[in-house]
Amino acid sequence: MPQSKPYSLYFILLIVVLLTCFLVNISFGSVSIPFTEVVHAILGKATEKASWAYIIWDYRIPKSLTAILVGSGLALSGLLMQTLFRNPLAGPFVLGISSGASLGAAILIMGASLFNGIFTFGIVNDISLALASSIGSFIVLLAVMVVASKIKDTMALLIIGLMFGSLTAAVVSVLSYFSTAEKLQQYIYWSFGSLGNLSWQQLLLLFIITVIGLTISILSIKPLNSLLLGENYARSMGVNIKRSRYSIIIATGLLAGGATAFAGPIAFIGLAVPHLTRQIFNTTDHRILLPAVMVYGAILMLICDTIAQWPASANVLPINAITSIIGAPIVIWLLVRKRKMVF
Template sequence: MASEKTYKFTFIILIIVLIGCFLMNISLGSVSISLEGIFAAFTGGDIEKETWRITVLDIRLPKAITAILVGFGLSLSGLLMQTLFRNPLSGPFVLGLSSGASLGVALLIMGASVFGGFMGTLLLSSYSLVIAASLGSFLVLLTVMIVSSRVKDTMSILIIGLMFGSITAAIVSVLTYFSDAEELKQFMMWTLGSLGSLTWEELGILASLIVSGTLLSVLSIKSLNAFLLGENYARSLGIDIKKARYTIIIATSLLAGSCTAFVGPIAFIGLAIPHITRLFFNTTNHKILVPSVCLIGGILMLICDSIAQVPFSDITLPINAITSMIGAPVVIWLLVRKRKMIF
């Protein structure tokens, strides 16, 4: 009972920190906006500068919400993959989802010059990158699932996913080699990631996909806890291994695939956050881990985005650079203390 009260108290603290980071993220930027100005923009009250209201509601608010959703999705998908494969170095993209999305975007950008007139305009519409990335991720996922249906070993699925990721990455490399400078720059800008380019309509679609993946994850909590002790133990508890495996893979594809499609590939969040959470809570119970990785992932993404904005400056750094600077040392630290990992 005492531990449950401790967890509840910790969750309350994390929620308060998340709200604080959310307000900080909206406040900081090339122009610093006070908390009074933020609340005035939210409530429609009098504000010092009318441009602040536009900045808060149309630029910074959707970007902050995007950061939270991406933090939720990538962290939770990383937890699912690490538990399913019982591999502490598995991330949300081990199934090749990121490589598939990159292939879809590469085909769109570097093949767009082939099309002209109406078709070229259609391919370069506002949703074109999202659709291309989604199709690429889905096709890789579909291929992995078809092949994995013929194997019984979970580790074989991991290897298959990595191999398909290598194949798609090789195709992308060939496309980049033959592309011109403008196409290559556009593709590289997508790979750097961006949280600030989503409209409210796109944000609604992303939120619905993240919620769907989260619900599937919650429904899989019993299976996830059982997988910690191996598939034979899970089978002894009456769990349908194949069904549970597919549910977890689909949940991961919804979470990680949608994040990659809308904001580009974001590195290290899905790999590092589950480990940080396990050490923070000192538990392997997914009833605790599932909500906690979401909260900590959202907090870290908001912090990374706040740093990327370079407060009081017009400079904006790539979000992928910041997450890598924070995530890479965490992964190195985890490797150094690998024997102490909670698994």
């Protein structure tokens, strides 16, 4: 079919938009830096004030790159889950990844008070939080994988993922109940999500995790396409369903788990971007959708982060709220305009 030409044009346009968003994103922040100086800093030239180059290289660029990685990773894992479960309501967190991360963070922050200080879980900082939340999501994911090997029905897996989510949410509630106001606030701050806390080393780690998740996803494109007809058809066309299901779950775990560990539980992107992309591209072919959702996810995340940064220049709004405030109207508008859901 002659269909590749218009798509490549789309993609060039999208990349331009992405780069623009990236530039805009690093141009705004609590310290106002002239745009020409921003460009100078990126190009490695000397800036008027030495601190500007420092702000851009050690704060804004890592934050923008985090936004790109988190946005594209979450969007891709959302696509994987929606196709695997053939359910438009699925998102990157249906397997309990974010609730696992929340549990890890909650135990780290609030656990000590529950056990009357018998246990102390060490110092609460960005690194230990990232570690605790990734351990949490990894344990929940592992539990889901064990269950997945026992059951054949993928839909049952969806319900089980949701049950794990409720279970961990309940434990977090109990922890919150016994927690002090100060600890509770600390936990809530974590749950707002944050893109700005990554050092270059952490960023590199997130990048590696995302690339591994992406590679597994790319290798799963063919099974993903055949899953559009359902598992039985996919199997009849030679797909090893069990292995594909594992690969897709692992890829999702890496992508969504990595993003959550470093940036907190960021809602909405993973659910909305695949829908957004399907509406715009009007295709279900994962060879197109996979790169498309990643670029859209990155763009949307950058826009959200810019908005979170911008209005009150000294305060940064919680990114987790902005993604929904921006994203929900877009999806509603698209659905109303096209009058029909593409899935």
